[in-house]
Amino acid sequence: MLKQSIKQLVITTCVALLPLTLQADEFTKQDLKLWQDEFMTVVGEGRKVFTDPKLGTNGVVCAQCHPNGANTHPETYPKFQKQLGRVAQMWEMVNWCIRNPLEGKDLAVDDPRMTAILSYIAFERRGVKMEPGKH
Amino acid sequence: MKRRDFLKSSGALLAGGLLPISLVEVAFGKSKHENFTFAYISDSHIQQIKGNQFVRNFDTGLMRAVAECNMMDPKPDFVIYGGDLAQIGNKPELDHGLELMSACRHKVHYVMGEHDYYLDLGKYWESQLGPQWYSFDHKGVHFVVLNSILVDEKWVNKWSSGEERMGVMAGLDNPLGSPFMVGAKQREWLRKDLAKVSKDTPLVILSHSPLQKIYKGWNFWTDDAEKIQALLKPFRKVNVFYGHVHQIQYNQIGNISFHSVMATAWPWPYPSTYSQAASQLPKLTVEMNRADPFFERDATGWQFIDVWSGNATMHFQLPENKPRTVAYDKKNKRPEDKDYQAKKNRIPPQTHY
Ligand SMILES: [Fe+2]
Ligand SMILES: [Fe+2]
Numbered sequence: 138m139l140k141q142s143i144k145q146l147v148i149t150t151c152v153a154l155l156p157l158t159l160q161a162d163e164f165t166k167q168d169l170k171l172w173q174d175e176f177m178t179v180v181g182e183g184r185k186v187f188t189d190p191k192l193g194t195n196g197v198v199c200a201q202c203h204p205n206g207a208n209t210h211p212e213t214y215p216k217f218q219k220q221l222g223r224v225a226q227m228w229e230m231v232n233w234c235i236r237n238p239l240e241g242k243d244l245a246v247d248d249p250r251m252t253a254i255l256s257y258i259a260f261e262r263r264g265v266k267m268e269p270g271k272h
Numbered sequence: 273m274k275r276r277d278f279l280k281s282s283g284a285l286l287a288g289g290l291l292p293i294s295l296v297e298v299a300f301g302k303s304k305h306e307n308f309t310f311a312y313i314s315d316s317h318i319q320q321i322k323g324n325q326f327v328r329n330f331d332t333g334l335m336r337a338v339a340e341c342n343m344m345d346p347k348p349d350f351v352i353y354g355g356d357l358a359q360i361g362n363k364p365e366l367d368h369g370l371e372l373m374s375a376c377r378h379k380v381h382y383v384m385g386e387h388d389y390y391l392d393l394g395k396y397w398e399s400q401l402g403p404q405w406y407s408f409d410h411k412g413v414h415f416v417v418l419n420s421i422l423v424d425e426k427w428v429n430k431w432s433s434g435e436e437r438m439g440v441m442a443g444l445d446n447p448l449g450s451p452f453m454v455g456a457k458q459r460e461w462l463r464k465d466l467a468k469v470s471k472d473t474p475l476v477i478l479s480h481s482p483l484q485k486i487y488k489g490w491n492f493w494t495d496d497a498e499k500i501q502a503l504l505k506p507f508r509k510v511n512v513f514y515g516h517v518h519q520i521q522y523n524q525i526g527n528i529s530f531h532s533v534m535a536t537a538w539p540w541p542y543p544s545t546y547s548q549a550a551s552q553l554p555k556l557t558v559e560m561n562r563a564d565p566f567f568e569r570d571a572t573g574w575q576f577i578d579v580w581s582g583n584a585t586m587h588f589q590l591p592e593n594k595p596r597t598v599a600y601d602k603k604n605k606r607p608e609d610k611d612y613q614a615k616k617n618r619i620p621p622q623t624h625y
Contacts, residue, residue, distance in 0.1 A: 188443060195327045196319060201538065204445035204490055205548070208541035208563075210625070220566040234565070238329065238538075265547050272620075 176256065183257025186250045193239025199254070202238065206261035213271040224270075227255060308411050309346060311378070313337045314354025314515035315535030317387060318369040326368055329568050330359075333536035334369070336569075338376045349410065351378045354515030354533055355385025355421070355480035360438050363396055370400060381408070385480045385515065386421040386452070386491070390441040391434045394419075405458055407465050413476055414469045418458060420479035420494050420514075423450035444490045444540070451488055452481045453495040462503055474509040474582035482514045484523060484530055487543035487551035492517050504528055509582025519571070520588060522598050523554035524606035529584050530554070531598070531607065539563045539571030542624045558612045561593050561621035593621075 187206070190196040203209055214227040221229075231254055232243040244251040316334035319327040341351060353373065358365035366388065373380060382401045384394060394404055404419040427450040431437035440448045454462070469475070477483065483500050486492035494500070504510045510528040518535035519542060542559055543551035553559075563571030570592060583600035584607065597610040612618050 195321050197327055197329075200443060200445060202540070204540065205546045207543075207546045208624075220564070230565075237565075238568070262547055 177260075179253050179256045180260045182249075183253035183255070183260075186253050187257055192250070193235055193241030195240045197239050199234065199239075202234075206258040209258050209262070210271075211255070211259050211262050212265050212267050213269065216270045216272065227258070231255070308349045309344075310410075311341045311344060311348040311351045312354060312513065312533050313341065313351060313373075313536060314383075314533045315356040315385070315518055315537055316369060316372075317356055317359045317535070317537040318365050318372070319359035320362065320364050320368070324364075324368075326365070327359075330537045331368075331372065333569065333572060334372050335375075337536045338372060342375070342377050348378055351376055351380045352478055352513070353380050353382045354478070354513070355383040356387040356515060356535075356537075357382070357385065358388055360435075360442055361388045361391040361397070366396055366400065381415070381417060381478075383417055383478050383480050383515065384419045384421060386441050387438075389419075389421060391438040393428070393434075405461065413474045414466075415476045415478065416462065416465065418454055418462070418477065418479045418483075418500075420454050420481045420483065421452045421491075421516075422455045422458070423452060447489075449491065451493055451495040452491050454479075454483075454500055455496070459496065459499055459503065462500070466503060466507075469507075471506050472508055475504065475507050475511065477504065477510065477512045479512065479514045480516050482517065482521070482530065482532065483512050484525060484554075486517075486521070486553055487549070489546070489549050489551075490540075490543055492543055492551070501525060501528060511582075511584045513584075520560040520596070520598075521554060521557050522586070522607045523556050529600060529607055531584055531586050534560075534572055534588075536572055545624050556606060556608070558609045558618060559622050559624050560588075560596075561619075562624060564592075567592060 186192055187199040187203075190198055192198065200206075209227075209230075211227055214230075215224050217223070218225040218230070228244075228246055228251055231251065235241045236243060244254075313334070316337075317330050318334065319330055321327060341348065357369040357373070382397075384397060384404050388394065388397045398404060405417055407414060407416045409415070428437070431440070440446050441450075443449070466475075479494070481494045482492055483494050483497050485494070485497050504512075505526060505528075508527065512528055512530045514530070514532055515535070517532045518538060518540035519532065520534065521530070521532040523530040539560070542553055543549070544553055560571060583602075585597065585599040586607070588596040588598070594611075596612070598607050599610055600606070601608045612622065
């Protein structure tokens with residue numbers, strides 16, 4: 138009986154606290170650092186994928202044509218790609234490069250390597266204003 | 273001058289797209305010298321996959337350049353190969369590159385690129401092609417070939433193997449690389465070589481890296497550029513042609529006209545498009561059209577170069593793009609694009625960002 142009351146109390150308390158906890162989603166400088174570090178780790182992995190001869194099948198790497206991720210224009214996507222005849226996203230163009238100059242196979246959109254590549258490209262382009270659709 | 277004047281055949285090959293070679297015409301106008309032409313092929317980056325498999329795209333670029341070079345009329349007196357024949361510079365890549373080049377019916381003078389060099393410090397290249405720097409005279413012009421991709425000894429010796437060293441140098445944007453230079457020994461050779469040449473003789477200097485400073489981060493750069501420019505200063509007409517940058521660049525510094533040649537393999541972005549760093553692309557340069565990635569030969573190209581009375585005129589022939597002419601302007605004493613030099617005349621694809 139007592140045990141049950143305590144359980145009840147705990148549940149009630151939790152329910153009562155839940156919205157409060159969500160509203161009070163405060164984060165610390167430490168959190169910020171942690172999240173930034175997580176992001177930079179993925180950026181670093183992106184650089185590795187960007188220079189990985191095994192990403193495709195012929196040893197050609199992304200950085201061979203895109204030093205420092207240049208000429209990728211992440212700030213302009215989505216945009217109309219005349220070669221595809223429709224509006225495309227950045228990851229579709231990444232896969233285009235993997236299929237063609239790298240003679241490899243598409244990555245899934247949510248493949249961690251795709252996320253890493255997109256993170257690296259975006260990081261190298263940091264500070265440039267968003268201009269979706271720009272050519 | 274139109275490109276058809278230089279090509280015997282205007283068949284399907286030409287209709288299908290122009291090819292990444294440079295034909296250089298050295299013209300003396302009314303002077304006592306005979307006009308002549310030479311062709312220029314550069315940066316093919318022949319890349320081994322394994323065994324006798326090589327990256328098709330890069331093979332194609334070089335094969336087409338050689339094929340068109342063979343069709344040129346008038347025939348070029350010789351060909352300059354501007355460096356980076358290979359990607360990592362091992363024996364299979366250099367052998368395969370030279371085999372493709374052997375289809376060329378003209379004498380070829382080779383320039384050393386960093387991709388040819390850093391695996392074995394140019395040993396195999398030298399065993400096949402001879403000295404890394406040399407000069408020759410041709411119909412009144414003094415040609416000098418430099419190895420401009422040397423770096424300091426300490427950097428050369430700090431790696432555990434040639435493969436590791438090449439791996440680092442092969443990454444254009446690898447921050448562990450080192451700035452290119454010609455170096456004291458070769459500069460001294462150059463000083464002695466030029467001492468024998470009259471100051472009225474037109475000079476053509478062939479290097480792999482620009483003998484001017486554009487962007488250090490990608491080695492669009494030669495660390496002792498000013499010292500070399502000083503050696504060239506006493507001459508009336510000086511033209512520097514360089515590869516390495518895989519894009520159109522031109523500039524005038526004092527008496528020296530600078531022109532880059534295009535790659536047969538792939539184009540590189542202009543350094544100004546890397547938003548995290550400043551670059552010094554010559555203000556004079558009107559940039560080449562942005563590449564269409566879906567067309568693998570785009571933003572490669574070829575050009576005629578006339579050296580009219582010692583000043584260069586470049587005729588760029590660009591696949592699916594209008595040809596461009598960059599000519600020495602006597603009044604402004606610098607190379608200028610015939611159509612696009614004025615800001616108002618530029619077209620949207622010439623905007624790089
Ligand atoms: Fe190159
Ligand atoms: Fe190079």
